[in-house]
Amino acid sequence: MSYGTKKMMGLSALAAVTMACALYAIGAAPGAQAASSKGSVVSSLVGPFGPMLVAGSGSSAGTALYFITSDYGSTFGCTTTKQSVGGQPYVCTGPSTSQHADWPAYTTTSTPVAGPGVKQSLLGEVDRKGVGEQVTYNGHPLYLFDEIPGSPSGEGWDEPSLPADHGMWWLLSPSGVPVGSEGTLSTVTIKGHTYLGAQVIDGAGGALIVPVYTFSAGTACIAQCAVNFPPLYAQGSPGLASGLTGTTGVVTRADGSQQRTWNGKALYVFGDEGFAIGQSGISVAANGSGQKESGGTFALISIAG
Numbered sequence: 266m267s268y269g270t271k272k273m274m275g276l277s278a279l280a281a282v283t284m285a286c287a288l289y290a291i292g293a294a295p296g297a298q299a300a301s302s303k304g305s306v307v308s309s310l311v312g313p314f315g316p317m318l319v320a321g322s323g324s325s326a327g328t329a330l331y332f333i334t335s336d337y338g339s340t341f342g343c344t345t346t347k348q349s350v351g352g353q354p355y356v357c358t359g360p361s362t363s364q365h366a367d368w369p370a371y372t373t374t375s376t377p378v379a380g381p382g383v384k385q386s387l388l389g390e391v392d393r394k395g396v397g398e399q400v401t402y403n404g405h406p407l408y409l410f411d412e413i414p415g416s417p418s419g420e421g422w423d424e425p426s427l428p429a430d431h432g433m434w435w436l437l438s439p440s441g442v443p444v445g446s447e448g449t450l451s452t453v454t455i456k457g458h459t460y461l462g463a464q465v466i467d468g469a470g471g472a473l474i475v476p477v478y479t480f481s482a483g484t485a486c487i488a489q490c491a492v493n494f495p496p497l498y499a500q501g502s503p504g505l506a507s508g509l510t511g512t513t514g515v516v517t518r519a520d521g522s523q524q525r526t527w528n529g530k531a532l533y534v535f536g537d538e539g540f541a542i543g544q545s546g547i548s549v550a551a552n553g554s555g556q557k558e559s560g561g562t563f564a565l566i567s568i569a570g
Contacts, residue, residue, distance in 0.1 A: 304377045305372065316382070318438070318439065329420075330437065331407070331435065332435060334433050335430060336432070337492045343358045345395040350468055357430055358408060370393070370406065373399075388400065388402060405441075420434070422468070423467060427467060427542075432495060433495045435498055444498070445499040450504070460568060461568055462475055475538055475549055478534070478563040479530040479563070480563055481562045482561030484516060486559055492536060496532075498523060512528050514526045535553030539552045
């Protein structure tokens with residue numbers, strides 16, 4: 266698995282046109298380029314999921330910036346450690362110029378600069394070995410992924426154990442909260458029983474149904490709890506698999522982000538979800554069921570057959 270294989274590729278002509286439009290949208294006029302000499306610029310534009318952060322300077326200008334839920338405090342889920350996924354080499358991150366990392370860090374040589382729509386007070390940086398000075402926003406280290414400006418393709422990637430980044434990738438809004446997507450709710454069969462699941466993109470770039478969990482304490486799973494059990498961030502109404510008849514919705518969390526609900530209960534995924542690759546494909550273990558965190562318990566949602 267290489268950096269290039271996980272990218273959404275486009276025709277060079279289309280990329281050039283999109284780049285020009287994106288640069289105009291984020292204000293990358295001569296003044297913005299001058300600002301970038303003081304530090305990498307973080308800007309914003311309206312993408313397919315709403316307002317989102319984008320690189321505002323450098324060769325990646327206009328492309329989306331992401332965060333992973335397993336980066337928290339001084340602990341990072343996306344690292345420079347070399348792994349093997351399905352027999353192929355994999356490295357999660359590296360410097361912005363890395364051609365081997367799937368999610369290169371968005372780095373800076375000095376204090377990052379707020380572009381149009383971005384709050385300077387939310388910008389920061391963290392010094393990481395093998396990476397450099399990585400730009401942060403509202404405490405979240407920022408990463409690159411796409412090649413085409415304005416066309417985010419990494420939203421909702423789930424990488425708990427294949428590869429073992431133990432987190433889910435999301436876009437960030439200019440206010441510093443995760444940008445959810447509509448997504449699709451479906452069913453997943455585990456040991457002969459049917460449970461509610463969500464369709465995500467796995468570490469190999471393919472669609473995968475993972476089990477979702479309710480938390481007895483509702484949306485109170487925050488801080489380290491939300492690292493272990495990332496909220497299923499959302500917006501709008503999800504697609505539903507045939508036969509699903511429950512009520513979907515969203516609830517606003519304490520930080521202002523939106524979380525998917527099912528029959529009024531907030532939904533989560535498990536950051537250490539067990540996966541196995543067999544002759545019939547990828548299977549999940551649902552090993553988050555019964556886990557206790559922050560005074561509550563996580564449970565699967567049984568779907569009657």
